[in-house]
Amino acid sequence: MKKRSLFLLSLTAVIWGFSFTAQRLGADHVGVFTFDAVRFLLAGLALLPFCFLLEKKTPEKGMKATLLAGCAAGAILTAAQALQQYGILLTQSAGKAGFITGLYILFVPLIGLLLKRKLTPMLWIASPLALVGLFLLTWSGESGIGPGDGVLLLGAVLWAMHILLIDSAGEKIYPLRFSLIQFFVSALLNFLILPFFESPSLPELGAAAIPLLYSGILSSGVGFTLQAVGQKGADPAVASLILSFEAVFSAVGGALILGETMTPLQLLGCALMFGAILLCQIGPLPFLRRRKRRDS
Numbered sequence: 001m002k003k004r005s006l007f008l009l010s011l012t013a014v015i016w017g018f019s020f021t022a023q024r025l026g027a028d029h030v031g032v033f034t035f036d037a038v039r040f041l042l043a044g045l046a047l048l049p050f051c052f053l054l055e056k057k058t059p060e061k062g063m064k065a066t067l068l069a070g071c072a073a074g075a076i077l078t079a080a081q082a083l084q085q086y087g088i089l090l091t092q093s094a095g096k097a098g099f100i101t102g103l104y105i106l107f108v109p110l111i112g113l114l115l116k117r118k119l120t121p122m123l124w125i126a127s128p129l130a131l132v133g134l135f136l137l138t139w140s141g142e143s144g145i146g147p148g149d150g151v152l153l154l155g156a157v158l159w160a161m162h163i164l165l166i167d168s169a170g171e172k173i174y175p176l177r178f179s180l181i182q183f184f185v186s187a188l189l190n191f192l193i194l195p196f197f198e199s200p201s202l203p204e205l206g207a208a209a210i211p212l213l214y215s216g217i218l219s220s221g222v223g224f225t226l227q228a229v230g231q232k233g234a235d236p237a238v239a240s241l242i243l244s245f246e247a248v249f250s251a252v253g254g255a256l257i258l259g260e261t262m263t264p265l266q267l268l269g270c271a272l273m274f275g276a277i278l279l280c281q282i283g284p285l286p287f288l289r290r291r292k293r294r295d296s
Contacts, residue, residue: 008230009242012223017249019219026211031198032085035212036078037190038205042216044183047225051176065172067181069165074185076162077224081186082193083155090148100152102134102247107160108240115164122279123237130241130276136269137247160240166228167236175228183220241276248273 026035084101105127169178194200205212231239248270 002233005233033194043220070181087152133272
């Protein structure tokens with residue numbers, strides 16, 4: 001895995017992790033569709049000048065692929081975000097919702113297998129290890145299966161599809177323009193949906209200004225763009241493991257900003273997830289390398 005991809009995806013996980021705190025604070029003032037509509041509009045507007053500066057002279061050859069991939073990603077992004085928030089409301093448990101949403105760690109390689117992609121031996125070890133770490137970090141002892149769990153599970157599948165969509169587009173797209181398109185598509189879809197469920201007011205938007213600015217400019221504008229650029233040099237299954245580290249920084253953000261505390265089991269979960277990411281960087285297992293030399 002390229003060092004640049006590792007750095008960009010890790011930075012994305014940090015930004016997304018602290019975004020959970022911003023979303024939690026923003027949810028106290030505005031509804032789901034209002035929050036997402038404004039955040040993705042801000043993301044698109046913030047990214048717009050950089051598209052003209054950095055991708056001004058781009059041939060038309062890849063624009064069709066960029067447009068199609070951006071529209072598809074925007075639609076998936078809208079649905080995944082809505083399902084995640086709706087699932088949280090149904091389950092009434094952020095910990096349970098965080099764990100089920102994080103199952104995209106498994107869905108990415110599983111869907112990859114259906115698409116006839118090979119997994120490295122380390123991924124067979126790292127993925128379950130990261131899943132155990134995520135469980136310890138997010139689960140709060142809730143039991144029972146409810147309708148909200150199915151909603152969150154569907155959302156996790158969509159997050160996996162979003163990662164795989166970016167991977168499949170790969171070198172065919174211009175990452176900045178791709179991000180710009182997905183932001184404006186998602187903003188438009190949320191603005192079309194919100195009148196049926198919400199009635200936002202200017203005072204409410206003003207009260208949520210700081211969370212909206214962080215989620216819009218940093219979490220969406222910077223974060224999703226870094227994801228698109230970083231995934232160009234990364235296996236999608238490895239990328240999903242690194243991005244799942246956002247759960248760790250979500251807990252860190254809650255501790256630093258909201259005064260929440262982390263239990264010893266949560267700290268162990270952080271360590272296991274970090275270990276899973278390190279395993280992905282090691283390469284083939286030693287006994288496999290020896291076997292390969294004997295076979296040759």
